[in-house]
Amino acid sequence: MFLKLDKISKGYGVPENRTYRNVLKDLDLELEAGSGLAIIGPSGSGKTTLLNLLGTLDVPDEGNINLGGSELSSLSEAELTVLRNKSIGFVFQSHFLLPQYNIWENVLLPTVPSGKAGDEVLTRAEDLLKETGIWDLRWQKPARLSGGECQRTAVVRALINNPSLLLADEPSGALDEENAEMIMDLLIRINKERNVTTIVITHSTELAKKMDRVMRLKNGKLEPLK
Numbered sequence: 001m002f003l004k005l006d007k008i009s010k011g012y013g014v015p016e017n018r019t020y021r022n023v024l025k026d027l028d029l030e031l032e033a034g035s036g037l038a039i040i041g042p043s044g045s046g047k048t049t050l051l052n053l054l055g056t057l058d059v060p061d062e063g064n065i066n067l068g069g070s071e072l073s074s075l076s077e078a079e080l081t082v083l084r085n086k087s088i089g090f091v092f093q094s095h096f097l098l099p100q101y102n103i104w105e106n107v108l109l110p111t112v113p114s115g116k117a118g119d120e121v122l123t124r125a126e127d128l129l130k131e132t133g134i135w136d137l138r139w140q141k142p143a144r145l146s147g148g149e150c151q152r153t154a155v156v157r158a159l160i161n162n163p164s165l166l167l168a169d170e171p172s173g174a175l176d177e178e179n180a181e182m183i184m185d186l187l188i189r190i191n192k193e194r195n196v197t198t199i200v201i202t203h204s205t206e207l208a209k210k211m212d213r214v215m216r217l218k219n220g221k222l223e224p225l226k
């Protein structure tokens with residue numbers, strides 16, 4: 001199993017304090033390598049909390065997460081940083097492109113920690129930018145691009161280190177209908193053609209249904225919808 005969550009619980013605040021809020025409770029999930037999953041759920045149901053745990057940006061209070069054979073709780077902070085940079089790609093609702101750099105530079109930024117970008121990385125950047133229709137805009141700064149184009153660039157940036165897991169937290173939440181659909185179709189294509197295990201959080205049940213598997217986060221647990 002590529003990803004296995006075993007009885008994950010996560011809350012915020014101090015237990016026994018009345019402000020304590022339990023968000024995830026005994027949550028289980030199993031995903032095969034290369035699978036695609038959409039997660040829906042009302043605002044405040046814990047979708048971002050769950051994605052942060054999967055992305056090693058936060059740790060569960062209880063339970064285990066196994067990613068690609070590694071028990072996350074057994075990894076050091078340095079090992080987690082390497083895993084996060086090499087194996088996990090993130091796309092958020094805001095694109096977080098750096099305004100002072102052009103598109104080409106923004107896309108290559110995640111490769112900086114591992115040294116000079118080699119031919120393989122440059123070829124992947126070119127392929128992805130062509131595939132997403134951003135290639136001709138690569139010398140522009142983000143401010144010159146539309147919201148949809150910026151978000152497509154953010155997807156390219158998330159894939160530049162060839163991750164095995166792609167996590168997207170409401171990636172089309174800030175876009176109009178047409179661009180929202182374009183981003184979802186792009187994520188599905190990446191999942192299928194590049195075999196990247198993909199988990200997308202979306203508010204739209206309609207967009208969610210485009211993924212192979214759909215689950216709803218409810219009462220701190222995931223329940224299958226499709």
Ligand SMILES: Nc1ncnc2c1ncn2[C@@H]1O[C@H](COP(=O)(O)OP(=O)(O)O)[C@@H](O)[C@H]1O
Pocket residue numbers: 012013021023041042043044045046047048049050
């Ligand atoms: N860092 C935090 N500190 C305290 N409470 C938080 C924190 N992050 C999220 N929460 C609370 O946890 C609940 C779930 O939040 P979140 O995971 O962001 O939900 P969703 O992404 O589904 O809207 C919400 O009630 C939110 O207010």
Ligand SMILES: [Mg+2]
Pocket residue numbers: 047048049169
């Ligand atoms: Mg959220």
